[in-house]
Amino acid sequence: MNNSLKHIEPMVHHSQINVPYTWWAGDTAGRFLKTLRDEQTIMGTRCNHCARVTVPPRKTCPTCFTENQTWTAVSDQGTVVAFSVARRQLAALVKKVPVIFALIRLDGADTALLHTISQVDPAEVTIGMRVRACFSKDAGATIMAISHFVPTN
Numbered sequence: 001m002n003n004s005l006k007h008i009e010p011m012v013h014h015s016q017i018n019v020p021y022t023w024w025a026g027d028t029a030g031r032f033l034k035t036l037r038d039e040q041t042i043m044g045t046r047c048n049h050c051a052r053v054t055v056p057p058r059k060t061c062p063t064c065f066t067e068n069q070t071w072t073a074v075s076d077q078g079t080v081v082a083f084s085v086a087r088r089q090l091a092a093l094v095k096k097v098p099v100i101f102a103l104i105r106l107d108g109a110d111t112a113l114l115h116t117i118s119q120v121d122p123a124e125v126t127i128g129m130r131v132r133a134c135f136s137k138d139a140g141a142t143i144m145a146i147s148h149f150v151p152t153n
């Protein structure tokens with residue numbers, strides 16, 4: 001091996017790419033997101049076979065795989081079932097760190113919704129904590145129509 005190549009530092013080039021795209025949300029997610037935007041209401045689907053309520057809604061029940069679903073509103077309050085704290089400001093994070101990501105099971109739902117919790121010290125977040133949704137009218141028909149969740153007590 002040529003000794004002159006042993007101690008060469010790897011060349012690193014920092015850059016960013018811009019990848020704009022359009023994505024059709026579909027009938028189920030579209031209705032969920034429009035209801036968030038227009039009514040500040042969180043909707044799920046109740047399976048007419050097993051009665052599980054899925055939030056965000058699914059066209060097909062994730063438990064029994066039937067498409068026989070009924071739309072139902074769930075509470076804007078729920079319970080933290082899991083959480084993680086992002087402390088490094090990666091480019092993909094829209095919010096300033098620390099960002100508390102949480103799985104929140106809303107009252108009336110059998111599944112958990114992934115979102116963020118704000119206005120609390122990350123060290124104070126616990127599994128079982130009660131939270132409520134704060135809505136944003138500026139976010140359009142996106143999941144960010146729920147701006148974040150806050151502790152209720």
Ligand SMILES: [Zn+2]
Pocket residue numbers: 047048049050051052061062063064065066
């Ligand atoms: Zn089912």
